[in-house]
Amino acid sequence: MANGNSVGATIFGVLQRVGRAFMLPIALLPVAGLMLGIGASFTNSVTLAQYPILNTLFGGGFMFAVLTVMKEAGDVIFGNLPMLFAIGVAVGMAKQEKEVAGVAGAVGFFVMHATISALLTLNNKLAPGALPEGAIGSAVGITTLQMGVFGGMIVGLTTSYLHNRFYKIELPEVFSFFGGTRFVAIITALVHLVIGGVLYLIWPSVQNVILAMGDLVNTLGYAGTFVYGLIERSLIPFGLHHVFYMPFWQTAVGGVMEIDGRMVEGAQNIFFAQLASGSTTEFSVEATRFMAGKFPFMLFGLPAAALAMYHTAKPENKSKVYGLLFSAALTAFVTGITEPLEFSFLFAAPLLYGVHAVFAGLSFMFMHILDITVGQTFSGSIIDYVLFGVMQGASKTNWPRIFIIGIPYMFLYYFTFRFLITKFNFKTPGREDNVEDVKLYTRADVDARKAKGEKKEGASLSESEIALSKMLEEGLGGRENITSLDNCISRLRVTVSDPSAVKKEILERTGANGVLLAGTGVQVIFGPKVAVIKSNLQEYLDSTK
Secondary structure, X not given: OHHHXXXXXXXXXXXXXXXXXXXXXXXHHHHHHHHHHHHHHHHOHHHHHHOHHHHHHHOOHHHHHHHHHHHHHHHHHHHOHHHHHHHHHHHHHOOOOHHHHHHHHHHHHHHHHHHHHHHHXXXXXXXXXXXXXXXXXXEOOEEEEOOXXXXXXXXXXXXXXXXXXXXXXXXXXXXXXXXXXXXXXXXXXXXXXXXXXXXXXXXXXXXXXXHHHHHHHHHHOHHHHHHHHHHHHHOHHHOOHHHHHHHHHHOHHHOEEEEOOEEEEOHHHHHHHHHHOOOOOOOOHHHHOOXXXXXXXXXXXXXXXXXXXXXXXXXXXXXXXXXXXXXXXHHHHHHOOXXXXXXXXXXXXXXXXXXXXXXXXXXXXXXHHOOOOOOOOOOOOHHHHHHHOHHHXXXXXXXXXXXXXXXXXXXXXXXXXXXXXXXXXXXXXXXXXXXXXXXXXXXXXXXXXXOOOOOOOOOOOOHHHHHHHHHHHHHOOOHHHEEEEEEOOOEEEEEEXXXXXXXXXXXXXXXXXXXXXXXXXXXXXXXXXXXXXXXXXXXXXXXXX
């Protein structure tokens, strides 16, 4: 059993690093989606025809030109995601010298696809009918096999392995100039020459398997959509949801569609390609079924759950937990980042989270049943709902139908949470005998735990930032125990050399919404502010070596 736990922890650690690496290119999507969404919304001939006032304001002239540029700028990011994943995953998985890994990732991507392109040409595979329809695509201008983001992932993961293995290599003196970090790009190019040849032989079969997986989900219909939503939400506590949904959003697992004469694969790519197209009259429900389900529980369900937790808090504690629950609910509603709210009840009442995961799966299924085709960048926030639903028109998205699900979901979440909390006396925020054990700690709380008058280390950090960084360093077992430090949208993700040295009770006192430990992987959940916390911690560690 111990060995099984060790293997499981190792797998968790690897998947955590992969999921963390995905966040670098994923972080581009909200900005790219906003540019594409705003640009396409106000330049699309169908939208302008539906809203005469928009046609008057944006139908021509300077603003039309600006919005057209925005649309093209956003579209080019989605069109080159495989390349961005190759670089981003290589950088995210690299232990040191990350910029070298990024350059090597680009080199590997070019070499791999150039090799495949050359072999396709030499073997006359580019002739019409030589390969199944949709098998051939384009990557940064290179005619190659249609690999989508999978191709970028393969390059990124391979490059990161080679980089971590060879970035300190010492060669014989006569070749010493090519040693160290310079060797990384060289070995990456050579290895991807071979990988390109291998993929030329096996990828057509892989394409068939991928398409079969997508067909299976489609065959299951509404049940398949429910299972997708259930699994996606269930993986949130482990930070592995990115690994699960990414193939559906960015590869042929999520569907393939011809749009404006080009084959597009991946649910999110299909939606944004249709968004950029002037000929779209209705968005594909087969693509948006993997996205639209988030809106009912993020905009209606979870805020109602927060209200239920507030109402079930002890009277003397309500004022203390109001700020916590209100800010967490507002964060979910406005940004679509739900973890601050979800983690406020996950550890205190796992049953509530299980119910929430089932409700999330049903939300995806109901949105599919009602043909609601609202897409998103990375979350089901009100911003995405307005931009990619309301602004696109009811005829294209059926956006008003969300209220058929959303309003009942408010009551479903509220009364279910309220009943279960009171029935089983769950210690959700404000119900503990000592409210200090359940509230989110503020920076003032952190400062109060530290002795006053400490020396300020880190020239650009405030006293409170230093205090928090010190607590994190201590909780993680000391700087010598930290082997890698990174973050995703809401979590500080750390790899440690000795898991037994981690002091979870200290990490929980930093104001974290939750702490997850699995093998050498540590996740400290802070919510949207985590990027600043990570940067401060890194600066603190660097400045006090």
